[in-house]
Amino acid sequence: MTDLILPATALATALAFIGLGGGLYEVGVIDPAWPRRPDLIQPDHGGISRKRFWIPAHATFEVLLVIALALSWSIADVRFWLLVAMASHTVMRFWSAFDFIPKALAFEKAAPGPETEAAARRWTRRSLARLPLDILDCGAMLAATIAAAGIA
Incomplete structure (x- = not known):
């Protein structure tokens, strides 16, 4: 089973960086434009469907993070960094679930206007x-991957 620790951790790390890239793309490209043009994020009006990226991105990262954590539970250096990543990701997901996602879904249906x-x-x-x-x-996942590489 220890042979799987590095690949599982490295793949979860890659997915964390893909998620960061998606977030940077939204912040740098989409977010500056859509407040004036809500149709850009309204799939019913030809806009992008953010959930087509975010649902699979988060789900696959979370599954691989749990797998990596289960595989490396007995290795303190790897486990520590995976738990840091899990804690950070959990905070972000709960914050998103109860604040950002409901508002994003409302914006997807909102009519344009000053308000x-x-x-x-x-x-x-x-x-x-x-x-x-x-x-x-990403930093915690990278540290976990480095720690896992040290035992491989």
């Missing part, structure tokens, strides 16, 4: 605060 634009701008500014949690995920 919608102002609320969207506030949402995009607050969304930036999630990036440090993603960066922490």
Whole structure:
């Protein structure tokens, strides 16, 4: 089973970085534009469907993180960093589930207008605060991969 620790941890790390890349893309490309043009994030109006990326990205990362953690539970150095990543990711996911996702779904149905634009701008500014949690995920996953490579 120890032969699987490094591949599982490395793959979960790659998925964490893919998630960070998706977050950076949203913050850098999508978020500056959509408050003025909500149709850009409204799939019913030809806009992007963010859930087509985020649901599989998070689900696969979370499954692989749990697998890596189960495989490496007896190895303190790897386990520590995986638990840090899990804690950070859990905070970000709960915050998203109870704050960001419900508002994002409402924006996907909202009509354009000054009130919608102002609320969207506030949402995009607050969304930036999630990036440090993603960066922490990636750093902890990278540290776990390095620790796993040391035992391989």
